[in-house]
Amino acid sequence: MVEVTDLSVDYYQQQKVVPALREISFNIPRGSTCAIIGPSGCGKSTLLYVLSGLLGKFNGKVLVDTEPVAPLRRQTALILQDYGLLPRKKVFDNVGLGLEIRGVKGEQKHAVVKRVLAEVGLWELQDRYPSQLSGGQRQRIGIARALALEPDLLLMDEPFSSLDALTRERLQRQMLQIWQSKRMTIVLVTHSIEEAIFLGQQIIVMSGHPGRILDIVDNPRVGEPGYRKSAQFHTLTTVLREKLVP
Numbered sequence: 001m002v003e004v005t006d007l008s009v010d011y012y013q014q015q016k017v018v019p020a021l022r023e024i025s026f027n028i029p030r031g032s033t034c035a036i037i038g039p040s041g042c043g044k045s046t047l048l049y050v051l052s053g054l055l056g057k058f059n060g061k062v063l064v065d066t067e068p069v070a071p072l073r074r075q076t077a078l079i080l081q082d083y084g085l086l087p088r089k090k091v092f093d094n095v096g097l098g099l100e101i102r103g104v105k106g107e108q109k110h111a112v113v114k115r116v117l118a119e120v121g122l123w124e125l126q127d128r129y130p131s132q133l134s135g136g137q138r139q140r141i142g143i144a145r146a147l148a149l150e151p152d153l154l155l156m157d158e159p160f161s162s163l164d165a166l167t168r169e170r171l172q173r174q175m176l177q178i179w180q181s182k183r184m185t186i187v188l189v190t191h192s193i194e195e196a197i198f199l200g201q202q203i204i205v206m207s208g209h210p211g212r213i214l215d216i217v218d219n220p221r222v223g224e225p226g227y228r229k230s231a232q233f234h235t236l237t238t239v240l241r242e243k244l245v246p
């Protein structure tokens, strides 16, 4: 689904080159999950922006569903850290925003918004404004808005980082259920080793700035009942910690 070959990205700041990513190569099979983890500033968000098509200036080859990555690809959804909800629009309209932009209106829009809000368990909050929601609820609304577009590629930039530990675990479980029922391809940027292991069938470990790939770890037990409490989960936590903090 995603094929990245020799990707390098530079930013330019006051005529100085800021190297962000160097010689990144990996593949993500369709319908699988991938977590990207690495130290602050190593280029994780940059990598996600490239995959979303928002950042078009790069060297190397990036294919999404066998096509060169392009902006506004219809079936790619990006969830940013701040959820991107519009404060003056009610939950219903926030969730329906992407559909509106794509020309889906009226009854059809209503049915989709209702379905995805029910999927994240928040249909009853449809008339609230974002400021009237908890952080976890806002995040679920952000997820619902992405789901409304029926993405086959869901990109998430530290989606649960600002939440308390319990809410975070609950939303991780919910994300896993959504993935198990829909089997879209998910790419998740995270600072959390636990989150990477809980959600990423493939874990891309990046070095510090400029970001290179240190290792790609296979994690096939994602989604198995009781995985978080298993010995293998804990062993992998230690392995990843040693890679990140040698």
Ligand SMILES: Nc1ncnc2c1ncn2[C@@H]1O[C@H](COP(=O)(O)OP(=O)(O)OP(=O)(O)O)[C@@H](O)[C@H]1O
Binding pocket: 011, 012, 013, 018, 019, 020, 038, 039, 040, 041, 042, 043, 044, 045, 046, 047, 209
């Ligand atoms: N617009 C920009 N201009 C210049 N440099 C930038 C720009 N955006 C990001 N950078 C630099 O590129 C590098 C990668 O940034 P990026 O935000 O992708 O890292 P990150 O791994 O997501 O960081 P964090 O984990 O702290 O969110 C950093 O060193 C950052 O300072």
